[in-house]
Amino acid sequence: MEIPYIVETRPDTGLHNGKLGIWLFLASEVMLFGALFSTYIILRVGAPEWPHGELSVLLGAINTVILISSSVTMVMAWASLKMNDWGTHRLYLVATFALAALFLVNKYFEYSEHLGKGEGPWHSTFFAIYFTLTGLHGLHIVGGMVVMAYLLGPGAKMWKKNPDQFANRIEATGLYWHFVDLVxxxxxxVLYLL
Amino acid sequence: MHSDPAEVKKSVRTYMMVGAALLVFTAITVIANQLHLAVPLAITVALIIAVTKGSMVAAVFMHLSAEKKWIYGALLLTVVFLIVLMFVPILTVNDGIGTPTRASAGAHAGH
Structure with a gap:
């Protein structure tokens, strides 16, 4: 039996399954990161003193620029698909994937520098919450890259069979990616400046 | 959210402008940090800019400015629970668990 509302929208909600599903998933993600931000507040308020200038603002700012740019390329990948421009869509999706990889390379250098100086999560409360928050965020970047790699590779075949369903998948991936940028x-x- | 190709084409300019605005706000955040403001003011400025940037991403890139009411409903519920979650630290700071009461302190002194 075919699963209903994969492409067409449900008459009562006006949504297809994937759209509602990804938003409910993102709602759970808000609570996951919310719990960690809440933990950060407890640790920071309870600490007699909080370190400043431990992290490179330049590297953090560069990564912010990279992720914002990747959000623009991601939304353009979706928009190109909606305008039936397959070639441009592929270019934007590859660009998003490359920017995500660049973010991780930057993060690798940042982590290496701190670990080289013995500043691991065990070093202090600040570094414990820094590695927890950025590590979890980094895992989300990797997760997004896996999905993008699938949509660039074997998953791309769906465009010929069912273009609307493929566009829905790109939209859901985009929503997830913008959330990762938002975090x-x-x-x-919170970590680099305050 | 637009699905019509003509409408999507019109939105492309908006996406580019929002992307540029996000980069400008990032530069403002870094510049404000260089001014070495007092901590409460620095936190306020940084969080106002972050909330502005986050709202732009959610409204434009995630198309929340024109979504279905079911999505708004799910997000409203999430925001309510998130606010409760953010107030948990205040509850832990103000509770009396682990704080010796006058009676127990007296009992210890007697031993």
Missing amino acids: WIFLFP
Whole structure:
């Protein structure tokens, strides 16, 4: 039996399954990161003193620029698909994937520098919450890259069979990716600047 | 959210402008940090800019400015629970668990 409302919208909600599903998933993600931000507040308020200038603002700012740019390329990948421009869509999706990889390379250098100086999560409360928050965020970047790699590779075949369903998948991936960008928009000032 | 190709084409300019605005706000955040403001003011400025940037991403890139009411409903519920979650630290700071009461302190002194 075919699953209903994969492409067409439900008459009562006006949504297809994937759209409602990804938003409910993002709602759970808000609570996951919310719990960690809440933990950060407890640790920071309870600490007799909080370190400043431990992280490179330049590297953090560069990563912010990279993620914002990747959000633009991601939304353009979806828009190109809606305008039936397959070639441009592929270019934007590859660009998003490349920017995500660049973000991780930057993060690798940042982590290496701190771990090289013995500043791992065990070093202090600040570094414990820094590695927890950025590590979890980094895992989300990797997750997004896996989905993008699938949509660039074997998953791309769906465009010929069912273009509307493929566009829905790109839209859901985009929503997830913008959420990952949104989390970083808050992580950058909280960890690097304040 | 637009699905019509002509409408999507019109939105492309908006996406580019919002992307540029997000980069400008990032530069403002870094510049404000260089001014070495007092901590409460620095936190306020940084969080106002972050909330502005986050709202732009959610409204334009995630198309929340024109979504279905079921999505708004799910997000409203999430915001309510998030606010409760953010107030948990205040509850832990103000509770009396682990704080010795006058009676128990007296009992210890007696031993």
